[in-house]
Amino acid sequence: MALATILWVDDEIESLQSQKLFLENKGYDVQTLTNGFEAIDFVRDNAVDVVLLDETMPGITGLETLQKIKEVNSQIPVVMITKNETENLMDDAIGSQITDYLIKPVNPNQVLLSLKKIIDNKRLVSEKTNTAYQQQFRNLFMALNSNPDYNEWMDIYKKLVYWELEMEKSESPEMREVLQSQKQEANTEFFKFISRNYAGWLNPKAPDAPVMSHDLFKRKVLPHVEKGTPTFFILIDNLRYDQWKTIQPIFAETFRILEEETFYSILPTATQYSRNAICAGLLPVDIEKKYPVQWKNDDDEGGKNLFEEEFFKGQLKRLNRDDIKFSYTKVVNHNDGQQLVNNIHNLLRNDLNIIIYNFVDMLSHARTEMEVLKELAADERSYRSITKSWFEHSPLYQALKKIADKKINIVLATDHGSVRVKTPYKVIGDKQTTANLRYKHGRNLNYEPKEVLAFRNPHEAGLPVPNVNSSFIFAKEDGFLCYPNNYNYYVNYYKNTFQHGGVSMEEMIIPVVKMISK
Incomplete structure (x- = not known):
């Protein structure tokens, strides 16, 4: 044939x-x-x-x-x-x-090469990708087993994401499975690493700690703010590093990417903790002390992220930078997005424009609730694809394109990532125990110690103590925490959904990217 x-x-x-x-x-x-x-x-x-x-x-x-x-x-x-x-x-x-x-x-070989590129491209790329990953497999294995520090962990995760994206070109389900099990093994080791080191990082006198949520603004945004060149700090909620890599080429068409780094989200890797920490430049325990009225614990009534602008103001003042003229815009629906498009030129008058954009988080929650989105975002690959499609057509990208010809700085970051949960763990707690699937706090929590990272004293993790004797627990790897009552129903309902709040590379190692107009 x-x-x-x-x-x-x-x-x-x-x-x-x-x-x-x-x-x-x-x-x-x-x-x-x-x-x-x-x-x-x-x-x-x-x-x-x-x-x-x-x-x-x-x-x-x-x-x-x-x-x-x-x-x-x-x-x-x-x-x-x-x-x-x-x-x-x-x-x-x-x-x-x-x-x-x-x-x-x-000459005949020219024609043959052209035909091979067109007809055999997919097969040849697939074979080359599989071979290249097989050669890298051992290096990744060695890196995982050489007691990596926090920088090396960021490097390992970036490499795993690189191969995950490369494997989309592979036609070998076996090789994709090998990569998935290597990623799983990495998350197992990452959990042990975080369990050993996390509390130490939060000590203000820690000699060596990574950039984390509460010092992200001071260390990665403020140094780029200069009079005369507007800086846009864009925080896309719940954007994993692999999702960033998927939308990166779209940004690269319009902007020059100068630095692409990662930093660590604090625990819980959940919006009310990690994003408030970014805005305030403080750990949650210190936000509660400084802003007792504005800080809300999980079981308090009312919105948990309503005071971000006030927190930013306070942070600028503490850093002696309240001379900076800044704006704060939060986009939580399409209407807000259109207003951003219409108003973007006015923002050029400010030194700093903070734009909080909620979409990816809504997408992950909607995917849990809606059957049609479970089909469309069945796994990581399709979840990335939906993120890319959203961004390409989003008001955020429209707005940025409108000012791409102006001299601007952009720092793009996120507050946390998410992980697809597959392994249920039983937790027993009293009525006050929170409902989150990747972390819980409450009194008298009953759990299997090896299945979670536990802080009996939340202050050690930089967290408020919502009630006397409250402790916090965080799910590891791809686990999710379920109560024994209605156990099977919840397990089936939440299995394979994207959740956040716990300890995994996907939730904790997240992008911060510096760009300028071309």
């Missing part, structure tokens, strides 16, 4: 017989015609994998033939072959969606 059917259209086809034979010896079925009219009819009536098309033919030119072929079948790859090297002809051909461009006289 032929590798593929090639239609070669050239009014001098007789002189190309040796080329035809060469391709047939390589396993291709090569059909030849001498003019564009016949080629259009042939494509209409026959299955063709690639068209090799001469540009200058009597009767109807190659470009005209190309246009008609695309009308018959827009997906068919067409390789234009021409003696003419003029730039505008190339532009026309590329604009008409040719797949490749060869200059006469062509």
Whole structure:
């Protein structure tokens, strides 16, 4: 059986017989015609994998033939072959969606390489990706087992995400499974690492701690704020590092990416804790002390992130930067997004513009509730795909494109990521115990110690003590915490949903990116 059917259209086809034979010896079925009219009819009536098309033919030119072929079948790859090297002809051909461009006289290997790129590309890329990952597997294994520090953990996670995205090109489910189990093993080790080191990082005298939520603004945003160049600090809620990598190429079309780093979300990796810590520049225990009225614990009535602007003001004042003229915009629905698009030029008058954009978090919660979204975002790959599609068409991207020609700085970050939960763990608690799936706090919590990271004294984790004798527990890896009553119902309902609040690389190691206009 032929590798593929090639239609070669050239009014001098007789002189190309040796080329035809060469391709047939390589396993291709090569059909030849001498003019564009016949080629259009042939494509209409026959299955063709690639068209090799001469540009200058009597009767109807190659470009005209190309246009008609695309009308018959827009997906068919067409390789234009021409003696003419003029730039505008190339532009026309590329604009008409040719797949490749060869200059006469062509040698057989040139044609073969072009066909391989088109027909075998997927298979060759898949094979190369699998081989490259197999070579990297051992390096990642060694890195995991060499007691990595927090910088090395960020590096390991970035590499795993890189291979996860590369594996989308692979046609081997086995290799994807190997990668998934390596990622699982990494999360097991990461949980032990966080359990050993987390409390130490929060000690103000810690000699070496990573950038975390509560010092993100001071260390990664404020240094870029300068008079005369507006800085936009954009915080997209619940954006994992792999989701950032998916939307990165869209940003790169319009902006120059200067630094792409990661930092650590505090625990719980949940909006009311990690985002308030970013806004206030304080750990939750200190926010509660400084703002007792504004701070809300999980079981308090009212919104948990209503005072972000006030927290930012307080942080700027503490850092002696209350001379900065800043704006604060929060987008929680499409209407807010449209207002941002309409108002974006006015923001250029400020030194600093803080934009909190809630979408990805809403997407993950909606995916839990709605069957149709469970289908659309069934796994990490499709979850990334939906994020990309949202961002491409979002008011946020529209707004940024409107000011892309202005001299601006952008710092893009998030408050935490999320993880797809698969393993249920039983927890027993009294009526005051919180309902979150990846962390809980309450009195008299009953749990299996090896299944969670527990802080009997929440202050050790930089957290308020909501009630006397309250302790906090955090789920590890892909676990989720369920009560024994209605256990099976909740397990089935929440299994395979994206949740946050606990300890995993996906939730804790998150992007912060510096960009400027091109």
